[in-house]
Amino acid sequence: MTSPTPPTEPSYADRTFRSPAGMVGGALLLLLVGWLGVDALIRGDGRTPWLALAGLLTAVPLIVAFTLRPVVSVNKERIRIRNPFRTITAPWPAVADVRAGYSTELFTHDGAKYQLWAVPVSLRQRKKAARQQSRQSQDDPYRRTSVHADVRDTKARIAGADQTVADLREMAEQGGGGAGGAGGAEAVVVRWAYEVIAPAVAGAVLLVVLLALG
Template sequence: MTSPEHQSPDPEPTKPTGSAAPQYKDRIYRSLAGIVGGVLLLAVIGWLGVDAVFAGEGRTPWLALAAMLFLVPLIVAYTLRPAVYVNDDRLRVRNPFRVIVLPWGQVASLRSGFTNEVFAESGAKYQLWALPVSLRARSKANRQEARAAAQAARKGGGGAGGAVEGPRRHESDLAMAEMRELHERRRGDEAAQGEVTVRWAYEIAAPAVAGAVLLAVLLAVG
């Protein structure tokens, strides 16, 4: 089961920049399972690829190099790269092939369904790859919440006191709840205004395309 890694804000505020409220370092949300899986895949490909390069014969070393050039950027893009950076002024989404920066004033909503998504005021939708949805964990949390509510009702009816433990929500749902709360607080602030920017990750796409072309050429020439 995937679970995003949540890095809390640095307790020491940075130097204020024209605002009475101190600014903090970004909170970072990432998928721990994605990172672990990516490292394992890179290790396997590296082991097989290096062995093929040094022990292979004929075209095998070149095929191995082309395959690594194609696969390694893709694995990095989909496992190690995705992250969501959050601070008081904006949301920065680092997806496999794009980096989207959305000031809170430009965020219309944050929605959770089969995927976690952020909607801009313009209507554009961006998926949060770093926060995968666990429908199983969400269903379990809903059942726990229903049981906790029933237990609280029984205790209330019988005059008994005591706190009832709430459901344990999936980490991605907790992250989305935190971002929604911050969005509601900060969307009207002057420092949280600006334009949405999108940058393509050519440093990921270019080597993957080059590897795909080289691999196709090697396979075509036989």
């Protein structure tokens, strides 16, 4: 008699964080650079097509790196940060804190710090949220619950990046990390994005050589 197979634990898709403004801006820049570059390749004379090719090799990877590439993917085991030139994978027990100042940053228990490019901090949104909180406190000078505010709707009164940081901090605490964690045995893995760096460097070198040959 065979024993019943234990049920497998369901797997959950990663939750991702991106910058919509960065993605839109990157797509527009790619369209502009592509249009100008292809036009120079087709209609250019002399060294112009070569200069256009070098410019495209340099500009396109950098635009993709700084606008379309950044993303933060999280699940219950780890956080993966894909920045312009690096990908950082950290298990939650290794994460000490996530903070948002002038930029969003992740700190590990071994003292390392990594910036989250996909979660930009908007000082304008932060000031707007602060003004909303100030108006709500004026509605209730005795610190009683305002009849115009829903106390359960905390996300509406927090700037976008700050809310994302709060969510990531909560996930770190649930995964065994956070300020109260002792740190995990698993190491943080950092991988350089050579698929972005190599063509950009090749294009820059070609552009310098062409300009030097004058």
